[in-house]
Amino acid sequence: MKKRSAVLLVITLLVLLYGVIYPNLFVVGTSLQRDGGWTFANYREVLSQSIVLEAILNSIGLSVFTVLLCAIIGVPLAFLFERFDFPGRRVFAALAALPLVLPPLVGTVAFIFLYGETGILAHGIQNLFALETPPWSLQGWAALLFFHTYTMYPFFYVLTGAGLRRVDASLAEAARSLGASRSVVLRRVLLPQLTPSLIAAALLTFMTSMASFSAPLLFGGNVRVLTLEIFTARQRGDLVMAVTETVVLAIISLAALIFFQRYEGTRKFAAATMKGAPRRRAAIASGKTRVLATIIAIVFAILLVLPVATLVLVSFAREGSWTTQTLPSDYTFANYVRVFSEPLAAEVFVNSLSMSAIAAVAALLWSFCVVTLLVKPGRGRGRLFAKSWRRLLSLLVLIPWALPGTVVAVSVAEAYGRPGSLLGSFVLVGTFWILPAVYFLRFMPLVVRALQASMEQLDPALDEAAGSLGARAWQRFTRVTLPLVWPGAVAGTLLAFVIALGEYVASVLVFVPANRPISIAIASELRDFNLGAAAAYGVVLIVIISISMVVAGKLEKIRG
Amino acid sequence: MPLLSLKNVSRSFGSTRAVADVSLDVEQGEFFGLLGPSGCGKTTTLRMIAGLEKPDSGTIQFQNADITNLPAERRGFGMVFQNYALFPHLNVFENVAFGLRARHASKAEMTKRVASALELVQLPGYGKRAVDELSGGQQQRVAIARAIAIQPALLLFDEPLSNLDVSLREETRSELRELVTRLGLTAVYVTHDQEEAYALCDRISVMVGGRLMQTGEPRELYEHPSDIAVARFLGRNNLIEAMRLSSSNTNEGEFKTLEGSHTLRLPIKHSELSPLNQPVFLAIRPEHVQIHTNGDSGTNSLRGNIREIVFAGATSTVRVDADGLLLEALVLQPDGLAVNQECTVVLPHDRLTLLQNQSG
Numbered sequence: 001m002k003k004r005s006a007v008l009l010v011i012t013l014l015v016l017l018y019g020v021i022y023p024n025l026f027v028v029g030t031s032l033q034r035d036g037g038w039t040f041a042n043y044r045e046v047l048s049q050s051i052v053l054e055a056i057l058n059s060i061g062l063s064v065f066t067v068l069l070c071a072i073i074g075v076p077l078a079f080l081f082e083r084f085d086f087p088g089r090r091v092f093a094a095l096a097a098l099p100l101v102l103p104p105l106v107g108t109v110a111f112i113f114l115y116g117e118t119g120i121l122a123h124g125i126q127n128l129f130a131l132e133t134p135p136w137s138l139q140g141w142a143a144l145l146f147f148h149t150y151t152m153y154p155f156f157y158v159l160t161g162a163g164l165r166r167v168d169a170s171l172a173e174a175a176r177s178l179g180a181s182r183s184v185v186l187r188r189v190l191l192p193q194l195t196p197s198l199i200a201a202a203l204l205t206f207m208t209s210m211a212s213f214s215a216p217l218l219f220g221g222n223v224r225v226l227t228l229e230i231f232t233a234r235q236r237g238d239l240v241m242a243v244t245e246t247v248v249l250a251i252i253s254l255a256a257l258i259f260f261q262r263y264e265g266t267r268k269f270a271a272a273t274m275k276g277a278p279r280r281r282a283a284i285a286s287g288k289t290r291v292l293a294t295i296i297a298i299v300f301a302i303l304l305v306l307p308v309a310t311l312v313l314v315s316f317a318r319e320g321s322w323t324t325q326t327l328p329s330d331y332t333f334a335n336y337v338r339v340f341s342e343p344l345a346a347e348v349f350v351n352s353l354s355m356s357a358i359a360a361v362a363a364l365l366w367s368f369c370v371v372t373l374l375v376k377p378g379r380g381r382g383r384l385f386a387k388s389w390r391r392l393l394s395l396l397v398l399i400p401w402a403l404p405g406t407v408v409a410v411s412v413a414e415a416y417g418r419p420g421s422l423l424g425s426f427v428l429v430g431t432f433w434i435l436p437a438v439y440f441l442r443f444m445p446l447v448v449r450a451l452q453a454s455m456e457q458l459d460p461a462l463d464e465a466a467g468s469l470g471a472r473a474w475q476r477f478t479r480v481t482l483p484l485v486w487p488g489a490v491a492g493t494l495l496a497f498v499i500a501l502g503e504y505v506a507s508v509l510v511f512v513p514a515n516r517p518i519s520i521a522i523a524s525e526l527r528d529f530n531l532g533a534a535a536a537y538g539v540v541l542i543v544i545i546s547i548s549m550v551v552a553g554k555l556e557k558i559r560g
Numbered sequence: 561m562p563l564l565s566l567k568n569v570s571r572s573f574g575s576t577r578a579v580a581d582v583s584l585d586v587e588q589g590e591f592f593g594l595l596g597p598s599g600c601g602k603t604t605t606l607r608m609i610a611g612l613e614k615p616d617s618g619t620i621q622f623q624n625a626d627i628t629n630l631p632a633e634r635r636g637f638g639m640v641f642q643n644y645a646l647f648p649h650l651n652v653f654e655n656v657a658f659g660l661r662a663r664h665a666s667k668a669e670m671t672k673r674v675a676s677a678l679e680l681v682q683l684p685g686y687g688k689r690a691v692d693e694l695s696g697g698q699q700q701r702v703a704i705a706r707a708i709a710i711q712p713a714l715l716l717f718d719e720p721l722s723n724l725d726v727s728l729r730e731e732t733r734s735e736l737r738e739l740v741t742r743l744g745l746t747a748v749y750v751t752h753d754q755e756e757a758y759a760l761c762d763r764i765s766v767m768v769g770g771r772l773m774q775t776g777e778p779r780e781l782y783e784h785p786s787d788i789a790v791a792r793f794l795g796r797n798n799l800i801e802a803m804r805l806s807s808s809n810t811n812e813g814e815f816k817t818l819e820g821s822h823t824l825r826l827p828i829k830h831s832e833l834s835p836l837n838q839p840v841f842l843a844i845r846p847e848h849v850q851i852h853t854n855g856d857s858g859t860n861s862l863r864g865n866i867r868e869i870v871f872a873g874a875t876s877t878v879r880v881d882a883d884g885l886l887l888e889a890l891v892l893q894p895d896g897l898a899v900n901q902e903c904t905v906v907l908p909h910d911r912l913t914l915l916q917n918q919s920g
Contacts (some may be wrong), residue, residue, distance in 0.1 A: 428738045461645035464612050467632040468639040469659030469710060479658070 004473065008369040015366055016396050019441045022422055023411035024250070024399070028497075030414060031244040046244045052229065056248065060224040062141075063209035068149040070205050071198070073149060074156025077300065082164045085281040086290050088297035095304045097158055099151045101545050102308070103502025105214040105519050106538040109526060110145050110307035112218065113314050113535065120310060124326040139221035146214045150307070152208055156201040163197030164190075203260035210253050211404030213505040218526075225506065226252075227406045234410070234509060246410045250403055257402050308542065315535035322531065335532035339540065345533070348521040349540070355432075355517060356500035359439035363447040364493040366440075370397055370448050375455045399409065403446035409438055409506035432515050438506045443496035450492020454485040491552040498545040563588045563746055564609065564714060569618030571604055578604040580770040581618070586714075586748060591740060593761030595792055601770040603718055606750045610716050611635045612892065622714070633662070638707030639716040643723065644699050645831055646691040652702050653677070653687030659710035673890045677705040680739060694841045697728045706735070708743065715740065717749040721756065733759055754794055758782065762900045783845065791843045797847065798887050799915075800842040801822070813914065815842060820860045820885035826912040841915040848911035849889035852904045853896060860907040869894050880905050 034041050046052050081093050099107065113119050117134040125135045166189060174187045213227040220228065226249045233242040284290045315335055317328030339345045374390055374397075398407050416428035428434050458481065466476045504519035511520050518537055525534035562585035562702065570771045571579040579601040586592045594647050607613040609620060611632035627635060635797075646655050656674045665673070678684055681701035691699060707715060720736075721729045737760050740747050751757050758778040765775040768789040774781060785791040791799060800825060802815035813828035818839060826842070831858040832855040851866075864882035880887050882905055889905070897903070 350732065459643065459645060461641045461643060462647060464610075464632065465641055465645035466647075466658065466662075467612065467638065467704075468610055468635075468637060468716075469706065470633050470662040471658070472633055472662070473663055479661075480647060 005373070008372055011369045011479075012393070013367070015248040016393075018422060019412075019437070020396050020399050023408075023415035027243050027250075027407075027411040028247055031240075031247045042240055042244045046241055046248075051224065052245065055224045055226045055229040055245075056252070058223055058442075059210055059293055060252065062148070062212075062223070062225060063206045065145055066152060066209040067202050067205045069145055069149045070153040070156050071202065074153040074201070075160050075198070077153075078157050078160035078164060080293060080296065082161045083281060084293065085283045086293045086297070087105060088294040088301070092297040092301045092304075097154045097303050098298045098304050098308070100158075101549055102151065103499075103504065103519065103521060103538075103541060103545075104151065105309070105504040106211065106502060107151055107307060108214040108218050109522060109534055109538055110311040111143075111150075111215075112526075113531065114307050114310040115143075115146070116219070120326060123324065127324075127326050129368060137217045138325070140219075140223050143219045143221070144212075144215055144223060148209055148212065150303075152205045155208070159197040159201040159204075160194060163194045165250075167193050191303050199260055199263055204256065205261070206256050207253060207402065207404075210249070210256070211406065211505065213404075213406060213508075230406050230410060231509065239414070242410060243414060246407050250407045253403055253407070298311065301357075304511065305309070311535050311538050311542070312360040313535075314420060314531055315539045317532045319530065319532055333535035336540075338533055340537045345521065347515050348518050348537075351515050352501050352517040352519075355436045355515075356439060356497050356503075358436040359443065359500050360447070360493045360497035362436070363444035363496055364451075364489060366444060367448040367451045367489070367492075371451045371455050374448075374452055397448050398445050400441040401443075405438075405442055405503070405505035406509065409509040410443055412441065413510045429510065430512060432512065434510050434512065435507060435515070435517065438501040438510060439496075439503060442503070442506060443500055446496045446499070447489065447492045450495070451485060451489040454488030455481075457488075458484055461523045469507055487555040491555040494552040494555075496547045498548045501544060502541055562586060562758045563590075563623060564748070565621040566605070566609070567619045567621070569605070569608060569615045569620065571608060571613060571615050573603075577770050579608070579615075582767070582770075583618075584765055584772060584775060586746060589744060590747055591737065591747045591749065591762045593757040593758055593764035594748065594767060595754060595757040595764050596752065596767035598752055600767040602750045602752075602767045605767070605916070606716055606718055606748060608636055609714075609748060610639050615664050633716075636710065636712060637714040638710055638712030640703045640707050640718065640720045642719045644703040644720075645701055646699055646706075648691060651687065652683070652691060652694070654685075655691060655702055656706045656709050658706060663710070670779070673709050673711075674705075677709040678702075680708065680743075681705045682735075685832055696724055697732060700724060704755060708739075708745070712745065715745045715747040717747060717751075719751055720749075722751075722753070729756075736760070760825045766793065768793055784913045785843060786913075786916045788841050788843075791841070791913075791915055796846055796888070796890075797843040798846060800844070800885065800887075801839050802842055803839055804911050816838070817885050820862065820883035822830060822882065822885060824860050824907060824909075824912065826909045826914065828914060840877045841854045843915055843920070844907055845890075846877065846888040847875075847890040849887055850906040850908070851880065851889050851891060851897065852906065853901065854904075857904070858906065860912070862905045862907070864903055866897060866899055866901045866903055869897060869899060 020302070031039070031042050032038055052082050052415065077092075077096070102110075111119075115121055115138050117137040118141075120140070122134045122136060125131070125483065126133075128136075164429060170369055171189055171193075172185050175189045178339055180188065210224070211227060213231070216223065216225045216228045217231070226245060230242050230245045233239075233245060266499055281304065284293055316331045316333070317330045318330040318334060320330035321330035339349075368464070370393070374394055374533050412434070413429050416423055416434075418427060419425045428437065462480055462484070466480045471479065501517075503517065506521070507517050508523070511517060516524075522537045525531075564586040566582055566584050569579060569582045570577065576644055582605055584592075584600075594605060596602045599608040604613060608615050611627070611630060611634075615628060618628075619626055622635070647658065650658065653674055656677050658669050660670045660673060674687065675684070676814060678686060681703065681704050682791055683701050686694075686698070686702075691702065694702065700723075703720070721732055724732060733756060749757070749760060751760075761778060763775060764781055766773045766781060766785075773790045774786045781790070781794065785794055785797070788799070791797045800817055801819070802817045805814045805816055805823070813826050815824045815826070816822070817824060824842065852861075862882040862885070864880040864887070866878060867881050867886075868877075869881075870877040871894070875890050875892055878889045878894060878897060880889065880903065887905055887907075891897070
């Protein structure tokens with residue numbers, strides 16, 4: 001192996017050792033220890049509590065139902081909007097992925113303002129019918145499933161849509177010419193080809209739902225889930241309980257990952273590489289169907305935008321002007337003035353922006369090390385590793401993304417909460433660096449994935465051509481590889497950056513009071529009933545995220 | 561002394577032997593072809609010459625120096641890739657200047673050499689264009705300009721014309737040959753297209769299944785393939801399975817065909833005598849097979865019956881059944897010939913070739 005590769009390997013392994021391997025092993029080790037001896041006692045004790053078992057069942061049940069609901073909503077919408085053309089289609093299609101970029105905490109807050117028992121809808125109905133009490137309360141299973149479906153259906157919508165675009169139209173035509181009816185074509189030709197997309201969507205939805213924290217915290221009611229249990233156990237200082245539950249949550253998440261991926265492996269099709277034209281969207285000509293489709297498009301578009309619109313509205317509401325009225329009665333810029341000019345309030349922007357930027361840039365730099373090792377080099381360059389090592393490496397990189405944020409935060413906090421063997425006397429917990437470190441770990445897989453995709457698209461002949469023209473390795477990297485992959489890599493970095501900006505799940509476990517991120521500020525404003533300020537924070541966050549996503553989209557186009 | 565010399569070069573990928581024990585010499589100023597069906601190892605051989613692939617065993621010498629382990633960037637060979645591999649983020653000028661920049665050429669030098677390279681490929685003034693604005697043929701020329709701008713010690717081509725359409729291919733082909741000759745360059749050219757190889761190359765090596773089967777001038781390969789695999793690849797040969805008769809001890813070899821039991825004679829060297837009573841293959845090109853209707857009966861003339869006449873423009877193919885031996889003849893004008901007509905087929909004895917390797 002060349003010296004250069006050895007340096008990259010050392011950097012990669014050090015980060016994985018400190019960030020992934022050690023903290024996770026530490027947590028597992030802690031959960032298996034009591035009074036200095038190895039034992040399963042913690043598990044026996046924790047798993048014998050009915051409240052813990054209930055949390056486990058709730059988490060899994062919530063995730064399963066979330067997957068089903070998201071599929072029921074997302075898949076038909078994908079078929080409707082991908083295969084047919086009608087007025088209103090574009091409006092919805094442009095908004096469809098909106099919930100994906102909405103930070104969960106901000107979404108939760110918006111839902112409370114809109115659908116909560118003192119929210120706009122409930123107030124409106126109460127005032128309209130002069131009811132004594134609010135018509136409903138946004139609590140428990142129904143509330144959680146409603147919110148989860150809103151935020152996670154795009155996984156199914158986007159992936160099914162992409163899958164449909166890849167399906168070769170001539171296959172369906174061939175089936176029709178062989179005498180298959182429309183429903184047979186759907187069942188026996190289309191759906192089997194969509195299976196990989198559907199499984200990927202189910203996996204993402206399941207994992208996101210298992211990791212969900214904001215919604216169970218704010219309107220889960222008596223539905224206790226694992227992430228919440230871990231949080232409260234840590235809050236009351238029951239570290240053994242927290243650590244043991246963390247391991248249980250990690251095991252469920254990884255088991256789901258393995259289960260889905262194994263199934264996915266059995267259903268892979270080479271369809272994407274075959275020749276053939278994608279199917280054109282068919283215009284819906286029939287009057288009634290056309291009207292119906294248009295109505296569906298408009299209704300769903302409104303449903304998508306309403307929470308964000310509500311947030312914007314409330315952000316302009318004067319404090320105290322929104323008590324029993326349907327809509328706030330008095331509007332002002334005071335909330336924005338407050339979050340931007342009060343030193344304590346404005347500070348959180350600087351905090352979040354700097355911590356997320358540090359994490360994202362570190363992830364970008366590090367991903368170059370990892371991807372150089374991961375991507376199969378040009379045919380001629382000797383391979384650095386055997387395939388199995390590369391697979392292990394990419395698995396290790398993916399773990400922090402697959403694990404719920406709660407697990408990552410708890411494991412880092414536990415492993416580096418006191419002087420230890422890896423950091424000497426340095427204690428990470430309680431310093432500025434804990435959150436950038438956690439953000440880095442959580443979101444670097446996104447950057448690695450983006451860069452890896454860009455690198456793999458690169459024609460190996462370009463590097464070879466540069467070599468045959470006399471360019472040395474460094475020249476080839478700076479003059480050929482880098483100019484071609486940076487748009488994709490920066491787009492991935494921006495994505496990691498904006499997700500880190502709105503991060504709440506892990507932040508709430510390890511943040512330092514002197515260095516609060518935006519999400520913590522939103523939660524505390526909400527607790528103090530400063531609804532306008534909470535909303536204003538949310539709106540500013542959404543604006544920053546939107547700008548970043550537009551830039552990322554433009555970069556993606558450069559790459560294409 | 562050859563300019564480039566491969567000695568017993570082998571390369572495997574996993575369990576497949578892509579290149580097996582290949583030895584060849586390329587002379588200074590020669591246009592050398594590597595010809596073979598896809599997957600025969602010709603591209604891998606070229607990539608080993610370029611330094612993009614390392615041989616598992618064997619050596620590569622250039623100007624008498626061992627370059628087997630020299631990385632591509634230090635060989636100074638220009639290479640034209642099948643898909644051109646133009647840098648999409650650089651314009652035409654920067655693409656052509658790439659190798660000069662890597663060599664830290666001065667600005668004046670670079671401008672001059674890029675301009676002259678573009679001139680040579682007939683794209684003067686195209687420097688500012690983006691490469692994706694160019695047509696396939698123009699991209700091709702840029703790729704060639706880029707390779708010759710570094711004044712390569714050896715020019716390597718990996719099927720450079722295969723992405724062009726037919727008429728453009730022939731035009732580019734002759735320009736390419738002319739350019740290489742004018743610059744006095746030595747070239748190694750990989751192709752699966754025999755016509756292209758015949759038209760371009762001074763000498764050609766035919767590779768089949770990772771092995772180098774025969775090296776020679778185009779005409780030699782065409783008329784006298786030494787081996788059944790070569791004869792099959794070079795196409796449209798009549799392959800006749802026959803046994804050498806024990807009675808022949810003169811300079812003429814005497815063979816009996818397995819189908820039709822005809823006796824065929826051909827001149828044969830004693831060193832090439834095949835074992836008795838073992839089937840061997842004889843080959844003859846269809847255009848050398850003569851068909852008469854007037855009952856000629858000289859050496860190697862067989863009685864036959866015309867089975868099929870296929871008109872294909874300039875020539876026609878006539879298929880004849882000579883007592884079970886099926887033969888194909890290429891005739892310019894099938895006048896006076898008709899299906900089911902009796903005829904005489906003549907296989908001129910100096911056109912018949914005995915194939916050496918019978919393994920195919």
